[in-house]
Amino acid sequence: MKMKKFLNKAEDITKEVLEGLVMSNSDILELKTGNLVVSKCLDDANRVTIVTIGGAGHEPAISGFVGCGMIDISVVGDVFAAPGPDAVLEAIKMADKGKGVLLIVLNHAGDMLTANMAMKQVKSLGLNVKKLVTQEDVSNAPRENSDDRRGLVGCVPTYKMAGAAAHEGKSLDEVYNIAKKFADNMATLAVACRTTTHPQSGAVFAEFDDLDMEVGMGQHGEGGGGRMPMKSANDTSKLMVDALVKDIGINANEKVMLIINGTGATTLMEMLIVYRDTVNYLKEKNIEVVANMVGEILTVQEQAGFQMFIGKMDDELISLWNKPCNTPYHKKVK
């Protein structure tokens, strides 16, 4: 399949996409040297601030969630690539308002390397920074080895929890502990059924025949091993819910957040139907969905499929989730 994308020069993609994002949200964002996407809420912040890192190519993630109540600065790498540690250090210095900085990193090799190098520099400078890693893909490692788990869409609600806690004036330890409580009780599983192409190289990520889907596919085409014939929305939902509920250990009468994250070519129609089926199936298990997102949040270019995310919720997390926020691609109205 030939790549059919509306792009200019391959080497300009990241620069141009960030310009487009900031130009279309000039009330919320500024773009600073080093591909830093900076919230205008940072200017008069007197609180813990939130910094994150990650490559371009997953739009609207990550930088589409920079803004009041979520991320303060997103440090952007090239397409599917980590940024360098110097840019991260620069961002942390810029974000630091004297109350400390929470650095949230998705568990991918390049991002972790960069984050660890930046943390070393940060410590040598005596800055007050804590690092939180999101690693919730149930498909590629058991929960006991969660350090091997990939970070998928779970970073996005984690930004919201951390950002809302920071806006409430909580200390860095408190913000970290809240975000960690949420992140420790979440899990994601992906399914894909049509491939994507790398927007710079045109490389195809995975081959599918006319009838197959793959459960457990990572967001850069990493295999999950779960090849099987396409299933209905309802059957796919049940298979994924069972894996997630078992992994997290959710009991009857508990409350959860449910995210259906389209990875590209799968329609919102399908995502809404999967959402419906999933809520109904969780209800059968006496598990209540009290928070949700349905849409394209962290995409894999034009890959068909979706990620299903479930996270345990308690009263504190529900309250933080419902706090107002204003970012380009996630807004909560008071």
Place this chain on the structure above:
Amino acid sequence: MKMKKFLNKAEDITKEVLEGLVMSNSDILELKTGNLVVSKCLDDANRVTIVTIGGAGHEPAISGFVGCGMIDISVVGDVFAAPGPDAVLEAIKMADKGKGVLLIVLNHAGDMLTANMAMKQVKSLGLNVKKLVTQEDVSNAPRENSDDRRGLVGCVPTYKMAGAAAHEGKSLDEVYNIAKKFADNMATLAVACRTTTHPQSGAVFAEFDDLDMEVGMGQHGEGGGGRMPMKSANDTSKLMVDALVKDIGINANEKVMLIINGTGATTLMEMLIVYRDTVNYLKEKNIEVVANMVGEILTVQEQAGFQMFIGKMDDELISLWNKPCNTPYHKKVK
């Protein structure tokens, strides 16, 4: 190409997608008999109200824009099909709070037939209803014959203008006139480069070879005649801007709204790059973009491509556009 969609029974799609939408937005929406998606803001409304109609299959449009500050009731037909006039009459009666109802209809044959039949019944009942048709596709008829023009994504900002004017307590004539002023000065052009499949029949909408795109494609696969080799984001943008600016008749120093509406498989990365190129090109013409939407708003299932919308703005329209609203897929924060 085999259809690969996460669905259940074909005949249940519309029912299930509406259930999913309302379940995931239970603070904003209610679902009532006859596939009416109703805003919870309607309960205590004492103002002009906004009703619209259209088939499922274009998610998030249309029902994803029901909520405070936009649509009060969306009457949903089956996939790509108009609802029946009885459901529309029911919706208008439900919406009528004694200040009149604005019925907004996209110019497609089935929707127009239904709307005209409903308007006859409405008049015989002595209800105070005005009908506004959005018809802004520049590709299939010249502006002099705008009654032949298809309604594309332009309905969505029109809902916002009408909804905001209604919330300000304006009369039905005033709300109609504001929405009409906006709709009379807007234009949309679509481009597609990979087909979609009908989610019920599996029918392919259009064939593309490996290198072609088509400018002017309607949102049900209607041909636009503008087959040409794929162009860069920047060249595609220029071609579309030139057609739209000429059609509307926009002069230097005027202000516009710009929408880049992804129709399905085209990535937000591409849309943001096209947005950037378009703003820059308009700037060369001394035309200022003062409002925007970038994302999947009115989709054509998994079709790759996008619709570019431009509409003239004045101070009144800018003010209405910036009023708060809270719908599932478009929110404005105060």
